[in-house]
Amino acid sequence: MSGMNSDQLHRSTLGIYSSLMNEFNPSLQKLVSLGNRYVQAFQALAMTSEAYFSALSEIGERAFHTISSRSLGDVLIEISESQRRLTGELDGVFRRFSIEVLQQMDNNIRLDRDYISGSRKHYEMEVHNQAAALEGQLRRGANQDCSEYLQFLRESNAEALKEEERRYRFLSEKHCALIQSIAHLMNKTGGPLQQRADAWTVETDATRAPEVRRSLNNSVGMREEETGKSREELPLGNIPSRAPSPQGSISRSSGGQYVRARAAHQPGGSSPTLLPFTRGERITLLVQQPKNGWLFGRADSSSRQGWFPATYVEAMDDPPMTTCSGSSSLRSSSSMSNLLDQPAAPPPPPPPSLSSNKQTEMQPIPPSHSENKRSKPPGSQPELFPKGTNPFATVKLRPTSTDDRSAPRVHR
CATH class of the missing domain: 2.30.30.40 (SH3 Domains)
Structure with missing residues (x-):
């Protein structure tokens, strides 16, 4: 901007004033007209919404006084009331939009016409006066000092740019406030409304279950009392x-x-x-x-x-007998109790070389590492933990040796 000469600065300043007078203000006036139509459209929508959901509420009232659809009627009435509250909240937003945005813009347009017109006339008059003074100095043969004139043009151009920026900032601030009002309304009503919508969906789907229909037919009197309470308590406060x-x-x-x-x-x-x-x-x-x-x-x-x-x-019809906590630890302890309570498997038949007194003293012992490779003798019981179900199958045991003299001795 500092490198511009006097003619460029003058044309730039006049262009800013012309843009504000001939483009910005007419566009703002059109925006106000469209905003008023927007508010009128919402008012018509609100009236139509009120008529629609009032009719829905009347249908819900009729369903509420029936035997088969009391809960569904209650859902329809709550939906109608929620929509009426939501429409009221939206009406408040549009009222603020009309007063704080549209009316403010309309007032500023009327004031700005006179202000911009007066500012431009003052600028042009000052430019004419300073240009005439410079021309008089030229006629007298005096040295022309254009520094003061250039400083005036720069300051006038910077002031015109600030005026232009000020108007666009005003427009942005007003609509930021509008969006914040809408966002506040969404945060205020969106979450609770979503929860109520989920609850209404669950309550509606529950009427498809045959046990719900049987309970409605078998306990009409009890249902009347419960639905009477639900009308007062279920709407969330x-x-x-x-x-x-x-x-x-x-x-x-x-x-x-x-x-x-x-x-x-x-x-x-x-x-x-x-x-x-x-x-x-x-x-x-x-x-x-x-x-x-x-x-x-x-x-x-x-x-x-x-x-x-x-x-x-x-x-819940039947309360649980035991708690569900600590299921992982109970599994191991129950597995150990099953292992200890399991009846001992009968010993395999002894080889022919064993004496009779050794047969009565033999007890079943865990097979050693080498005996695991042998095939199981016929007639033995199935494994205590089939493959893939033993909770201790992943535990690696250190190989051990035993000097158990009660084990059978096999003579080769």
Whole structure:
């Protein structure tokens, strides 16, 4: 920029003013008009959405008062209410967009027309005055000092560039705020809505099971009471801030109720108050009644305690008799107990050269390394651990020698 002469600086400054007046401001005015149409389109969409999901809620109400589809009606009503809340949140975003973005741009356009027009007229007048002063010096034969004139042109050009940058920055900042509002809404509603959608899918698929249909037909009165409670408790509210007191509603582990996860619960973030688990995992309930749609329990796999949605689990008919922890260590001990409880195999028939008193004293002994290569005598029992099932098969034993005098002596 410093290498530009006076004519280039003057043309650059006039080009910036012309771009702002003839291109930027008209484009911004068009953007405001499109934004107003965007808001109007959303308002029409919100009205149509309200009509659609209100009709869906009415169908859910009818299904809720039937015998066969009470749970499905409850799902439809909850979906309608969730959509209504989501539409309300979106309406708030569009209201802020209309007030903080569109109206601000519209106001700035009207003010900017006068400001840019006045700035350009002031610049052109100053250029004309300084050019006339230089021409007067030339006529008088005085030495021309153009340094002050060039400094003015450079400063005017730099100020015009700043004005141009300021307007594009204003446009970027307003739309960054809009995107942040949308991102905040997605973070606020996306995770919980996904969890509720998974729970609704599980509850809908559960109605395909024949045992669910039989329970609905056999216990209509009980189902009415349970669904009445689910209408009040299953919609998730705020997560309880604290775990319940052990002296309160927590049941002891010996008498706790077991439930099984019918959907995976993997909460985002690292909240210590939420309990993650996988589908099919067993959970011990520490709170028997849901609070705001949340239950408190302990996962048997990790022994971790926390809150989780009540719709993610189902009651277990038969509680397990033994725990699943320490299965790897129990396997080895049970294998050893089976080995010790196994009846001893009868000794093989002695060779003809053995005496009768030696036959009664012989006990079965483990075969030595050389005897493993021999074929098993006919009539012996099958192996205690067939090939591939012995948990100790990978243990390498050091070769040993024995001086067991009770072993049979074979005379060659």
